Amino acid sequence: MSISARERIFVALDTPDVAMAIALASRLRGLVGGFKVGLEICTAVGAPQVVRALADVGGSVFLDLKLHDIPNTVAGAVRAVCALGPAVRMLTLHCTGGSAMLRAAVVAAQAMPQRPLLLGVTVLTSLDAAALSGELQVVPSVTEYVVHLARMAQACGLDGVVASPHEVGAIRAACPDMRIITPGIRPRWAAEGDQRRVMTPADALRAGADYLVIGRPITNPPPIIGDPVAAIDRLLAEIEQASTMQ
Numbered sequence: 691m692s693i694s695a696r697e698r699i700f701v702a703l704d705t706p707d708v709a710m711a712i713a714l715a716s717r718l719r720g721l722v723g724g725f726k727v728g729l730e731i732c733t734a735v736g737a738p739q740v741v742r743a744l745a746d747v748g749g750s751v752f753l754d755l756k757l758h759d760i761p762n763t764v765a766g767a768v769r770a771v772c773a774l775g776p777a778v779r780m781l782t783l784h785c786t787g788g789s790a791m792l793r794a795a796v797v798a799a800q801a802m803p804q805r806p807l808l809l810g811v812t813v814l815t816s817l818d819a820a821a822l823s824g825e826l827q828v829v830p831s832v833t834e835y836v837v838h839l840a841r842m843a844q845a846c847g848l849d850g851v852v853a854s855p856h857e858v859g860a861i862r863a864a865c866p867d868m869r870i871i872t873p874g875i876r877p878r879w880a881a882e883g884d885q886r887r888v889m890t891p892a893d894a895l896r897a898g899a900d901y902l903v904i905g906r907p908i909t910n911p912p913p914i915i916g917d918p919v920a921a922i923d924r925l926l927a928e929i930e931q932a933s934t935m936q
């Protein structure tokens with residue numbers, strides 16, 4: 691069964707205010723596939739509280755904790771996330787934690803009665819080629835490094851990866867069965883902000899992304915677009931228009 695564009699969108703609720711996040715999720719539920727909560731809100735109020743509140747609203751939860759630590763510590767955190775129950779559909783870990791860390795996460799998750807999809811974050815969409823090679827001293831190109839990390843994630847038993855839409859084609863060719871989740875989504879009318887490797891929603895879907903993570907263009911759209919519901923309508927209309935022009 692093919693998934694609609696609407697269901698492929700996860701809205702990033704980046705706020706420390708859980709009441710505001712839940713109010714927005716209640717308003718947008720049914721209009722999108724689910725909600726991504728991460729470091730900001732989980733640090734402010736705690737992941738269990740956020741997950742429970744979103745589950746009460748009925749939203750599908752993408753828990754973006756970007757785990758990155760020694761294998762024993764990550765395994766413990768993964769068990770704690772699994773214990774939060776089926777509301778958590780996806781969980782992120784940094785691929786750069788290494789294969790021992792990724793394998794420990796998979797083993798820990800598989801030993802639990804239920805588990806979310808485990809997704810490896812490859813190269814953050816806020817990093818460009820200059821930052822990767824200059825600051826981080828990574829020698830391969832962004833795409834080569836992302837594909838290398840995706841292959842490693844696949845070999846360790848992860849279910850998918852997070853990468854920019856620019857790398858989707860190369861990941862798909864190297865790891866056909868991995869789910870690919872793409873942040874760095876920017877409609878033409880939205881500010882790039884701190885994102886660097888960006889693409890429009892229509893182009894990201896055309897590139898083959900399974901899910902799009904979209905934050906500020908929906909949660910804080912420019913005045914010409916209106917409110918979050920209007921932003922979603924506009925995004926979906928643009929996706930529809932692009933697909934009829936193919």
Ligand SMILES: O=C(O)c1cc(=O)[nH]c(=O)n1[C@@H]1O[C@H](COP(=O)(O)O)[C@@H](O)[C@H]1O
Pocket residue numbers: 702703704726728754756782811813814815816852853873874875883885903904905906907
């Ligand atoms: O793991 C992520 O979700 C993530 C990985 C990445 O490489 N880039 C990235 O932007 N994200 C997250 O995706 C969301 C993007 O938000 P906006 O830039 O507001 O659309 C944020 O919540 C980021 O934490």
